[in-house]
Amino acid sequence: MDEAPISIQEAKDPSKQGNEVTLRGWIYRTRGSNRMLFLVLRDSTDIIQCVASREDLGEERFISARELPVESAIVVKGRINMDDRAPGGFEVHLKEILTISKADRFPITKDHSEEFLRENRHLWLRSRKMNAIMKVRSTVTGAIHEFFRREGYHEFTPPIFTPNQAEGGSTLFEVKYYDRTIYLSQTWQLYAEAAIFSLERIYDVSPTFRAERSKTSRHLSEFWMAEMEAAWMDYLEAVSVAEREVKFIIEKVLERNMKELEILEAEPERLRSAISAKWPVITYTEALGILKERSGMDVEWGKDLRTVEEEELMKHFDTPITVVEYPKEAMAFYKPVKEEADAPGPVAKCFDMIAPGGYGEIVGGSERDTDAASLEEALKREGEDVRKYDWYLDLRRYGSVQHSGYGLGVERVLAWICKLDNIKDAIPFPRTMTRAYP
RNA sequence: GCCGCAGUAGCUUAGCUGGUUAGAGCGUACGGCUGUUAACCGUAAGGUCGUCGGUUCGAAUCCGCCCUGCGGCGCCA
Incomplete structure (x- = not known):
């Protein structure tokens, strides 16, 4: 031929x-x-x-x-x-x-269970479904780069091996690092905060590792997070960047992947109507009000929103919504208190964007505390060894400025866009508590 | 960490209030079919019923430990 x-x-x-x-x-x-x-x-x-x-x-x-x-x-x-x-x-x-x-007998035939397909993921990648998802995934990560570059951000690559933890009470994977133990990164944040004093506006798309013992259709032990960090930015501006980013991602998918969305039966109309609407931004306190008035659900002020509350809340919305100003108590050490908030207790300058359809939090972010003394105090309160964070506290000692950032869960967004039943299909080789094969 | 579900042929499964040789579909092999739509028809091969132990005259079936996987809660993206 x-x-x-x-x-x-x-x-x-x-x-x-x-x-x-x-x-x-x-x-x-x-x-x-x-x-x-x-x-x-x-x-x-x-x-x-x-x-x-x-x-x-x-x-x-x-x-x-x-x-x-x-x-x-x-x-x-x-x-x-x-x-x-x-x-x-x-x-x-x-x-x-x-x-x-000439092929051997192919193990995947007409009938197959989820478990079997995961065991044979290396071959299941050839399916029309995985082929379509991986194409949409490529569009999504490409769109993230495109979005931030258009907005004047620099790509900044953080280390994956890290000596510190960043989120309070988090679970990190320990790694044998020569003759001592360090961790796999679960966020670029502390390093991003160092970099903004040079580059001002940065973003990344990087792997993230969390040893949470979560076994749900929304969790992975290894996933990709698209983060941004920007100097001179308050948390509400970060919320609007996040909204524009997610809308941009969806626009690109609608532009380039209609065939794939059709194969996936992903109902693209739901995405089209979502991006033409303004996405609500409500406070945590207002969210509790909605839960009480419209769902008859009483939540004690100060408790973090749990899955049930989040799902109940999202019954009232068909676009993503952003919940801002959670109680400071429930939040990580670096999230600063918002003064003069209309709330029963101290709230943090932070936010979560929640997707409709039970896909949960797709973005989480906050303004960062700029005060070395209050950070040090918060770290001590959480029982951290402050000496390990000395370099981080340095950032507040040399020209500290207001700054904010957030992380977007690539697989969560992809699962929502592709209308997947399980986040494990949003990544080629899922890593969970019970699966690290193939 | 807590709660729940499942494990029977290569795959998907029926059988599970204990009782003859554990049935079927897909796939495979062989044969047939003048256009199929993850075709159809026929024949055949293919099973230590997850492991170990217990109850019983008798266990795929009841009980217990363990292993493996899956989901939910908490936590998070």
């Missing part, structure tokens, strides 16, 4: 109809009789039905083609045409089939 292969997507272009094309890929399905053979061919772009008759190929080649198992790699040549009888509406009449690699 001398002609250069083209993609299945290219072959379906109207200008190619009636032409002879060379395609290459993997056998996705086979069907046939003793006269006719149907191969559905798959490449990264699409699938297409190829048809061959015994006469067209000749006895010997017909028989050997009929024996090719699913997932065999082949190159084919034939004439492409639109045909209503073919699934997808296009069909290639084969003249030649070149076997590149």
Whole structure:
């Protein structure tokens, strides 16, 4: 076969109809009789039905083609045409089939459990579903870079090995680091705060590790977080950056991945209407009011919103909402108190963006405490060794300024966009408390 | 850390108030079929019923430990 292969997507272009094309890929399905053979061919772009008759190929080649198992790699040549009888509406009449690699029996067949597919994730990546999700994922992370670069941010890469913890009471993965123990990063924040005094506005898309013993459809032990940190910015401005960022991500997905959203049955209309609306920003105290008045749910002021409360609250909204100013008590050490807040107790200058549809928190952020003394006190209160944070406290000693930042959970956003049942499908090889294979 | 669900052929499963040789579909092998849509028809191979122990004349089935996986709470993105 001398002609250069083209993609299945290219072959379906109207200008190619009636032409002879060379395609290459993997056998996705086979069907046939003793006269006719149907191969559905798959490449990264699409699938297409190829048809061959015994006469067209000749006895010997017909028989050997009929024996090719699913997932065999082949190159084919034939004439492409639109045909209503073919699934997808296009069909290639084969003249030649070149076997590149005959597959063993493929373990994934018609019936499969979630568990089996996770055990065979390395092969399940070939499915239309995972193919579509990974394409949307690529758009999402690309859009994050695009968004922040357009807004004048610099990409800043934090260390993954870190000696400190950053979130109070957090669970970190310990790593043997030569002859001592350090941790895998669970946020870039402390390092980002160092960098803004040089770059002012920065962002990253990095892996994050949390040893939380959470076994839910919303948690991963290793996930990707897209964070930003900006000098001279208060937390409410950060909220509006987050809203614009998430809307930008969705716009790009709607622009580039309609086919994938269709394969995933992701109901893109729900996204389209979400991005055309203004997303509500309410305080924690107001959220409790909504829960009481509209859901008859009494929550004691001062308690963090739990999953039940969050889900109940989101029943009243069909876009993401941002809840600001949580009680200081429940928050990490670096989140400063907002003075003169209309609330029963001290609240922090912080926020969470919650997605509709039970996807939970997709963004969490805050303004950062700029005062060395109050940070030191907060660290001591949490039983931290202040000496380890000396470099961090230095940042408040040399020209401290108001600054804010947040982290966006890439897989949470992707799960919402793709309408996935489980966040484990939003990442190619999920790592959870009970799974680190394959 | 707490609570719950599940483990039977390569895969998906039925059987589970104990009782003959543990049934089926998909896949596989072989044969058939003039266009299939994760086709259809026929034949066949394929099972120490997660592990260990207990109850019983008898355990896939009842009980206990353990292993593995899954989900929910808490916590978080």
